[in-house]
Amino acid sequence: MTDLILPCLNEVEALPWVLRRVPPGWRAIVVDNGSEDGSPELARELGAVVVSEPRRGFGAxxxxxxxxxxxxxVxxxxxxxxxxxxxxxxxAELVRQGAADLVLGRRRPVVRGAWPLHARAGNAALSRMLHRxxxxxxxxxxPMRAARREALLGLGIExxxxxxPLEMVVRAADAGWRVGEVAVPYLPRAGKSKVTGTWRGTWQAVRDMRAVLHAPPAAAVVREAAS
Known part of the structure; x- marks a missing residue:
């Protein structure tokens, strides 16, 4: 079994399509982050496990x-x-077979406007800072990624x-993980983005992530990802 974690804030429009697309035999865990549109109730009706996280924030x-x-x-x-x-x-199979410790989906937009210019610019800037x-x-x-649950917990993401998402990659790199990418199509989202829908939201996210990059490496010894 593989668990699929789906952070959710007012996604009632998208939930039916998303949950229909969960691979057979996988468990969908919808984490409601304070929705006011009936998202958690709909997710339960559609068979997902629903977890409530009242602290606002994607990381929470x-x-x-x-x-x-x-x-x-996961x-x-x-x-x-x-x-x-x-x-x-x-x-998930690359992780399960030991070919990689963390695998990210590399977004490739399939239609114009699926990935707005300001969001792509912020992502490119962060990728350069991550490399440095x-x-x-x-x-x-x-946000699409796969790794071993116990190893992720061992990273101590704060x-x-x-x-x-960035701290996960930074800590994984510091721990010597093998990090890979797989290209995946990127579609226009349903509803309005809570983070990258505007320049202001995008650069707020960039500021959050820049703080992660400027933090010193974690002193704690993390577990081997492939153990």
Whole structure:
């Protein structure tokens, strides 16, 4: 079994499509981050496990989902229909077979406007800063990813806002993990983005992530990802 963690804030429009696309035999964990549109109720009706995380923040939702997960390998994906959960098995299999410790989905927009210019610019800036900080050459720091649950817990990720995804990669690099990318199509999201829908939201996220990059390496010894 693989657990799929889906942070959720007012995604009632996207949930039916997203949950229909969860691979057979996987468990969908929808982490409700304070929705007011009936998202948690709909997710339960559609068969997902629903976890409530009242502390607002993408990282808070991801951490709550990781704490609730039980599978050896866990995956993350946005809950806004911009990424297809049905494409996650190859990422999870690379981790399961020991070919990589952390695999990210490299977003490739399929239509104009799926990935706004300001969001792509912020992502490119962070990728450059990540390379200077860790030596990793990644094209994207998107939310679709796969890793072993216990190893992720061992990283001790502290950010509970927009810096969570980046801190995961930084700490993984510091721990000597093998980090890979798999290209995945990027679709127009359903509804309005809570983070990168505007220049202001994008650069707030960049500021959160810059703080992660400027933090000193974690002193704690993390567990081997492939153990």
């Amino acid at each position: 939702a991801c951490a709550a989902g990781l704490a609730a997960a039980e599978a050896e390998v 995956c993350f994906c946005d809950c806004d229909a911009s990424l297809d959960p049905a494409l996650l098995p190859p990422l 900080r860790t030596g990793l050459r990644l094209h994207d720091l998107g 950010d509970r806002r927009s810096g969570w």
